[in-house]
Amino acid sequence: MTQAVATHEAPKSFIRRYIFSTDHKVIGLQYLFLAMAAVTIGIVLSIYMRLRLAWPTERWPLLAKLFPQAMAGGTISPEFYLSLVTMHGTIMVFFVLTTAPLGGFGNYFLPIQVGAHDMAFPVLNMLSFWVTLAGFLVLLAAFFVSGGAPISGWTAYAPLSAVGEIAGPGLGMGQNLWIVSIALFCIASLLGALNFITTTLNLRTKGMSMTRLPLTVWAWFTTAVLALLAFPVLLAGGILLLLDRVAGTSFFVPAGLIVSDKILPHKGGSPLLWQHLFWFFGHPEVYIAILPGMGITSHVLSTFARKPIFGYRAMVAAIFAIGLLGFLVWGHHMFVSGMSPYSAIAFSLLTLSIGVPSAIKTFNWLATLYKAQIRFTVPMLFALGFVSIFVTGGLSGIILGQTSLDIPMHDTYFVVAHFHLIMGVAAIFGIFAGTYYWFPKMFGRMMNDALGKLHFWLTFIGIYAIFIPMHILGIAGHPRRYAETAGFDFLAPLQPIHVFITIAALVTAAAQVLFFFNFFWSIWKGRRAEINPWRATTLEWTIPSPPPHDNFGPQAPVVHHGPYEYSVPGAAEDYILQTAPPTAMKS
Amino acid sequence: MAEHIERLRFAEWEGGISPFAVGSKKLGMWLFIVSDSLTFSGLLVGYSYVRIASERWPMPFELWPTIVMATLMTFCLLSSSLTMALAVRASSLGDRSRTVRFILLTMLGGILFILLHAKEWAGLIAEGVRMWENPWGVPLFGASFFTLTGLHMLHVASGVIYLGVIALGVSRGRFTHEDVEISGLYWHFVDLVWMFIFPLVYLLSVKMP
Numbered sequence: 009m010t011q012a013v014a015t016h017e018a019p020k021s022f023i024r025r026y027i028f029s030t031d032h033k034v035i036g037l038q039y040l041f042l043a044m045a046a047v048t049i050g051i052v053l054s055i056y057m058r059l060r061l062a063w064p065t066e067r068w069p070l071l072a073k074l075f076p077q078a079m080a081g082g083t084i085s086p087e088f089y090l091s092l093v094t095m096h097g098t099i100m101v102f103f104v105l106t107t108a109p110l111g112g113f114g115n116y117f118l119p120i121q122v123g124a125h126d127m128a129f130p131v132l133n134m135l136s137f138w139v140t141l142a143g144f145l146v147l148l149a150a151f152f153v154s155g156g157a158p159i160s161g162w163t164a165y166a167p168l169s170a171v172g173e174i175a176g177p178g179l180g181m182g183q184n185l186w187i188v189s190i191a192l193f194c195i196a197s198l199l200g201a202l203n204f205i206t207t208t209l210n211l212r213t214k215g216m217s218m219t220r221l222p223l224t225v226w227a228w229f230t231t232a233v234l235a236l237l238a239f240p241v242l243l244a245g246g247i248l249l250l251l252d253r254v255a256g257t258s259f260f261v262p263a264g265l266i267v268s269d270k271i272l273p274h275k276g277g278s279p280l281l282w283q284h285l286f287w288f289f290g291h292p293e294v295y296i297a298i299l300p301g302m303g304i305t306s307h308v309l310s311t312f313a314r315k316p317i318f319g320y321r322a323m324v325a326a327i328f329a330i331g332l333l334g335f336l337v338w339g340h341h342m343f344v345s346g347m348s349p350y351s352a353i354a355f356s357l358l359t360l361s362i363g364v365p366s367a368i369k370t371f372n373w374l375a376t377l378y379k380a381q382i383r384f385t386v387p388m389l390f391a392l393g394f395v396s397i398f399v400t401g402g403l404s405g406i407i408l409g410q411t412s413l414d415i416p417m418h419d420t421y422f423v424v425a426h427f428h429l430i431m432g433v434a435a436i437f438g439i440f441a442g443t444y445y446w447f448p449k450m451f452g453r454m455m456n457d458a459l460g461k462l463h464f465w466l467t468f469i470g471i472y473a474i475f476i477p478m479h480i481l482g483i484a485g486h487p488r489r490y491a492e493t494a495g496f497d498f499l500a501p502l503q504p505i506h507v508f509i510t511i512a513a514l515v516t517a518a519a520q521v522l523f524f525f526n527f528f529w530s531i532w533k534g535r536r537a538e539i540n541p542w543r544a545t546t547l548e549w550t551i552p553s554p555p556p557h558d559n560f561g562p563q564a565p566v567v568h569h570g571p572y573e574y575s576v577p578g579a580a581e582d583y584i585l586q587t588a589p590p591t592a593m594k595s
Numbered sequence: 596m597a598e599h600i601e602r603l604r605f606a607e608w609e610g611g612i613s614p615f616a617v618g619s620k621k622l623g624m625w626l627f628i629v630s631d632s633l634t635f636s637g638l639l640v641g642y643s644y645v646r647i648a649s650e651r652w653p654m655p656f657e658l659w660p661t662i663v664m665a666t667l668m669t670f671c672l673l674s675s676s677l678t679m680a681l682a683v684r685a686s687s688l689g690d691r692s693r694t695v696r697f698i699l700l701t702m703l704g705g706i707l708f709i710l711l712h713a714k715e716w717a718g719l720i721a722e723g724v725r726m727w728e729n730p731w732g733v734p735l736f737g738a739s740f741f742t743l744t745g746l747h748m749l750h751v752a753s754g755v756i757y758l759g760v761i762a763l764g765v766s767r768g769r770f771t772h773e774d775v776e777i778s779g780l781y782w783h784f785v786d787l788v789w790m791f792i793f794p795l796v797y798l799l800s801v802k803m804p
C-alpha cells in the first residue's frame with residue numbers, strides 16, 4: 009500500500025527556481041553559500057586581530073584600506089580591536105556555525121534522508137533563509153554606521169551593551185543593529201526549527217521508523233528542538249536590551265552607574281539578568297553548533313569504516329542527554345559573577361555530567377573504528393579530525409567546569425582555546441566532512457582528492473598549532489579580549505607565543521584557499537560522480553546526483569533496512585541500501 | 596508475548612499517514628506555541644527577577660478601578676475562549692455559518708479586551724507612568740508593566756487579524772476544519788499567557804491597606 013505522492017514540477021522562471029525558491033535543496037545551498045561568505049569575512053577579521061596581537065605597534069596601511077575610518081593612521085586601536093572581536097564572534101557563531109550545519113546540510117539532506125519530497129512548510133523554509141540573510145546584512149551594516157561596530161563581544165554583556173554611546177564607540181547605532189540582527193536570527197531559527205521537527209516526525213516515508221533514521225537526522229532533529237527552546241529566550245533578552253537602549257528602561261543597568269564621569273539616569277536593573285537570559289540560550293547554542301557535526305561524524309565514520317555504527321541506540325540517547333543537560337548548565341559561564349557557591353556546585357556537577365554522554369559518543373566512535381578496514385578518504389579524515397578535536401576541547405571543558413579551576417582561568421585565553429577547539433574547529437570539521445562527503449550528491453561531481461588531503465593536513469596541524477599555545481597563554485593569566493599586549497610586564501614574555509600563533513593562523517587561513525578553490529573548481533571541472541560513489545546506504549545515495557526537483561519522483565521510496573548495514577555477513581556487497589529488498593535479517 | 600512485543604516494536608509503519616496522528620500544520624502551531632511561551636517565560640522570569648531584586652516594588656493598584664477592570668478584561672478573554680471552542684465544535688459539525696458567527700464573537704471579545712486595555716494604559720500614562728519613571732518609585736515597575744502587557748496585546752491584536760482571515764476563508768469555504776482548530780490553539784494560548792500575567796503583574800501589585 010504505497011502512497012502515490014503528488015509530484016511538483018520545478019518552477020520555470022530563474023527567480024522562482026534559484027532566488028525565491030521553496031525547494032529545500034536550493035535553500036540548503038543558499039544557506040551554505042551564505043555561510044561561506046560569512047566565514048570568509050570572519051576569517052579576514054580574525055587576521056586583523058592576530059596581526060595586532062603579534063605586532064602591537066606595527067602600522068598596516070594596506071589593511072587600513074578596508075576600514076579607512078576605524079584604522080585612520082594604519083593602526084588598530086584597542087577599541088577597534090574590540091569591534092573586530094565582536095563582529096568576528098557574532099558572524100562565526102550565528103552565521104557560520106549555526107547556519108552551515110543546520111540551515112545548509114540539514115535543509116538539503118534531512119528531507120532526502122527521511123524519504124520526503126520537501127520540507128513540511130516550504131514557504132516558511134524560504135522565509136527563514138531570507139530572514140537570516142537580512143539579519144546578516146543588518147549585522148554587517150554595523151561596520152558602516154557612525155561609531156562603527158559594537159565593542160561588547162558576541163555575548164553583549166550589560167551594562168556595557170545597554171547604556172549607549174557614552175560607554176564607547178560602536179555602542180550607539182552599531183549595538184542597536186547588532187540586537188536587531190540577532191532578533192532576526194532568532195525568528196529565522198524558529199521558522200527553521202518548525203520545519204525540521206515537523207518534517208522528521210511527519211514526513212518519513214514508508215518503513216522509515218525512528219530507529220532507522222540516520223544519526224545525522226537524529227542530530228538535526230535534536231538541534232532543532234534545542235533551537236526551538238533556546239532562541240526564544242535570547243529573543244526575550246534582546247527585546248529587553250533594546251528597550252534599555254531606546255525606550256529608557258533599565259532592566260540591565262544598575263542604579264548609580266557612573267560612565268565617563270557621568271551618573272547615568274538609569275535605575276535599579278540587574279546586569280546579571282542579562283547573563284542569565286543570554287547563557288540560558290548561549291549554552292544550548294554551543295550544542296546547536298556541534299550536534300550536527302556529531303551526526304555527520306557518526307555517519308561518515310560508519311561509511312568509511314565499512315562497519316555499522318557501534319551502539320546506535322546509545323548514540324541517540326547520548327544526543328538527547330546532551331541536549332537535555334545543555335539546558336541545565338548555563339551557570340558555568342557565570343562562576344565569577346558572584347553567584348552563591350551552592351548554585352555554583354550544582355552547575356558544576358551538572359556540567360561535569362555532560363562528560364558522560366560525550367564520552368559515550370567518543371567511545372562508540374572508537375569502537376566503530378576498532379578492527380575496521382578504514383578507507384582514508386577526505387571526508388573520513390575530517391571526521392577523524394573531529395573526534396580528535398572534540399576530545400582535546402572537551403578535556404579543557406572538564407577543567408573549566410570545576411569552579412575552583414575556573415575562577416583563575418575565566419576570561420583568559422584558556423577559555424578562548426577551549427571554545428575555539430570544541431565549538432569552532434570541531435563544528436567546522438563537521439562542516440568540512442559534510443562538504444567533502446555530500447559534494448558529489450549536491451553537484452554531481454567529485455572534489456579533488458589530493459587537494460582535499462593537503463587541505464586536511466594543513467588545517468589539522470595548523471589548528472593545533474594555533475590553539476594549543478593559547479592554553480599556555482591562559483594558564484599564564486593572559487586576559488582574553490585584550491589588545492594591549494605590549495602594555496604590561498607580565499605579558500611581555502608571552503609575546504613570542506603570540507607571534508607563533510599568528511604565523512600559524514596565517515598559514516591555516518591560507519590553506520583554506522585550497523578548499524575554496526577545490527570547491528568551485530570541482531563544481532565545473534570535477535570528475536563526474538556516480539549515484540553512490542562512497543557505496544553508502546542511506547536514501548540520498550539512491551537518487552541521481554544532483555537530485556531532481558522532487559527528489560524521488562512520483563513514487564516515494566520504501567525502506568527495509570537500518571541506516572548502517574555495512575559488511576553484513578552473507579550479503580552480496582559490503583553495504584545494503586536502506587531501500588534494498590528485505591532480507592531475513594532483522595535491522 | 597515477548598515475541599509479540601518485538602514484532603510491534605519493529606512493525607513497519609505504512610507510510611503516508613502521520614505516525615503521531617497530528618497533522619503537520621497543527622504540529623507546527625504547537626511548536627510555535629512552545630517557542631513563544633518560552634519568550635514569555637523569559638520576560639516573566641526577568642520581571643520576577645527585577646521585582647525580587649528591588650527593595651520596594653510598588654503596589655499601586657486599587658481594587659477599583661484597576662483590578663475590577665482587569666478582571667473584566669480577563670472575563671472578555673475567557674469568554675472569547677469559550678466562543679472559540681464553540682466555533683471549533685461548529686466547524687467539526689460542518690456548520691459553516693455558525694462557525695463564522697462564533698469566530699466573529701471571539702474577535703469581538705479580543706477587541707473589547709484591547710479597548711479596555713488601551714483605556715487602562717491611557718489612565719496609567721495620565722498618572723505619569725512611563726517606561727523610565729512612575730510616581731511610585733522603582734522605574735522598572737512601568738517598564739515591565741508596559742513590556743509584558745504590550746507584547747501580550749500585540750499577540751491579541753495579531754490573533755484578531757488571524758481569526759478575521761480564518762472567518763473570511765471559512766465563509767468562502769476555503770479553509771478546512773483543521774485550520775479553524777489551529778487558529779483556536781493560538782487563541783487559547785494567548786489567553787493562557789494572560790492567565791499568567793494577570794496574577795503576576797496585577798494581583799501581586801494590589802495596594803495593601
Ligand code: HEM
Nearest residue numbers: 294298340341359363405406408409418419423427430431
Ligand atoms: C564536557 C564538555 C564541556 C564542559 C565541561 C564545558 C565547560 C565550559 C565552561 C565551564 C566554560 C566557561 C569558561 C569561562 O568562561 O570561564 C565554557 C565555555 C565555553 N564553552 Fe564549553 N564545555 C564543554 C563542552 C563544550 C562544547 C561541546 C562546546 C561547543 C560546541 C562548548 C563551547 C563553549 C563556548 C563557546 C564557551 C565560551 C563562551 C564565551 O565565554 O565566549 N563547550 N565551557
Ligand SMILES: [Cu+2]
Nearest residue numbers: 291338340341
Ligand atoms: Cu556552556
